[in-house]
Amino acid sequence: MSGGGPSLKKHDPHAHAIRVAKPRLMRSVPLRFVYNRVAGHGGRDPNASLNLTAFIDFLLVTVIFLLMSFSSSGEIGVDKHIKLPKAQNVEDVIEAPMVAVNGNQVLVDGNPAGSTRDIEEVGRMQKVDKLFEMLKRKRETWRSFHPNKNFPGVCILQVDRDVPALVVKSVFQTAAFAGYPNVSFMVQKRAKVSAK
Amino acid sequence: MGGVDVGGGDGKKAMNAEINMIPFIDLLLVIVAFLLITAVWVSFSRINANAQVPGPPDPNKEITPETPQKVLHLYIRESEFGLIWKQGSTTVSESTIDRPEQKGDEIMYPDLAVKLGEEWKQHGGHQDVSDRKLDQAILHSDNGLKFGEIVAVLDALYSTKREMALKDGKREKQPVFNMTFSVR
Structure with a gap:
């Protein structure tokens, strides 16, 4: 309530300094293009927002593809001295004893089982005794672990492409005599080329 | 965001x-x-072979003489491949195809693959879809032949495929030949 006397306005000593908040910067420059730029009219916003949705979708597809093709069993152990031949009409590798044959020796799962040079020196097909014993032992071990199953008789030969046929045939027949008649040769898969 | x-x-x-x-x-x-x-980028595969080791005869079964099956004998010679179909000791057919000289690591015999396909269509004994047996091929090679060459011939041998009805009723493309080495 005010009295009958003259109203007394409260004097604010900072009234010249404190003003309502609003854009003021460079407003005093009396040029239109400066005003437009300051007020945000007429020019493009320099901050561009990047749409990440497509990028995330791509990453998700890549992750799913790689997870589907991921194998926890790791790479199949191939002797580093062996250069495998290439072939097109092939099948997938299965779990079986690996017999590696390089220019010097025969190995069963990495353990020496005979000499390639000895077979070459004899000059005729022969049974590789140590290989025979090792494969036979492996077969008996398998049978003791799986008494009610039929033995598949599969073994895989990793043979260097420069090894002569005599050695291949000798190892092949030795494996067959040891109870592994279904012998497979490991190869590198070659991409199919279209017929001429 | x-x-x-x-x-x-x-x-x-x-x-x-x-x-x-x-x-x-x-x-x-x-x-x-x-x-x-x-990730494992190098993919290894396998090519099948069968040593054709006969099992012991079943004493409960009566042995009946069977007509011998036709077998393809594939000879890898110096400059040609010899393809001979035999039924027992009888030669049914005989043909040859040139063996082109191969250089480098990429050994391939596409002409041999085509010829083997034609030969199988003419002489193959197991062509029916319900027949699960494969025709037998015996590979004869020189003892000094490199394994890379043998695999190239095997690759050509397994290139001919046919539809086969599996035990579960599904049909699948399978190679028409099963290979083994000549013992001699």
Whole structure:
């Protein structure tokens, strides 16, 4: 309530300094293009927002593809001295004893089982005794672990492409005599080329 | 960035939440990097062979003489391949095809593959879809022949395929030949 006397306005000593908040910067420059730029009219916003949705979708597809093709069993152990031949009409590798044959020796799962040079020196097909014993032992071990199953008789030969046929045939027949008649040769898969 | 609109407005406090996607993208990138590093890029495969070792005869079964099956004898010679179909000791057909000289590591015999396909269509004994047996091929080679050459011939041998009805009723393309080495 005010009295009958003259109203007394409260004097604010900072009234010249404190003003309502609003854009003021460079407003005093009396040029239109400066005003437009300051007020945000007429020019493009320099901050561009990047749409990440497509990028995330791509990453998700890549992750799913790689997870589907991921194998926890790791790479199949191939002797580093062996250069495998290439072939097109092939099948997938299965779990079986690996017999590696390089220019010097025969190995069963990495353990020496005979000499390639000895077979070459004899000059005729022969049974590789140590290989025979090792494969036979492996077969008996398998049978003791799986008494009610039929033995598949599969073994895989990793043979260097420069090894002569005599050695291949000798190892092949030795494996067959040891109870592994279904012998497979490991190869590198070659991409199919279209017929001429 | 990703946001979730859960209403709000009408003077109330806005309920829109912004999800920070940066850690999620970082996680995805780390998974991609890990899987790429641990991936196995070299693919190994196998080519089948069969040593044809006969099992012991079943004493409960009566042995009946059977007509011998036709067998393809494939000879790898110096400058040609010899293809001889035999039924027992009788020669049914005989033909040859040139063996082209191969250089480098990429050994292939596409002409041999075509010829083997034609020969099988003419003489193959197991061509019916329900027949699960394969025609036998015996490979004769010089003892000094390199294994790379043998695999190239095997590759040509297994290039001819036919439809075969499997035990579960499905049909699958299978090679028409099963290979073994000549013992001599």
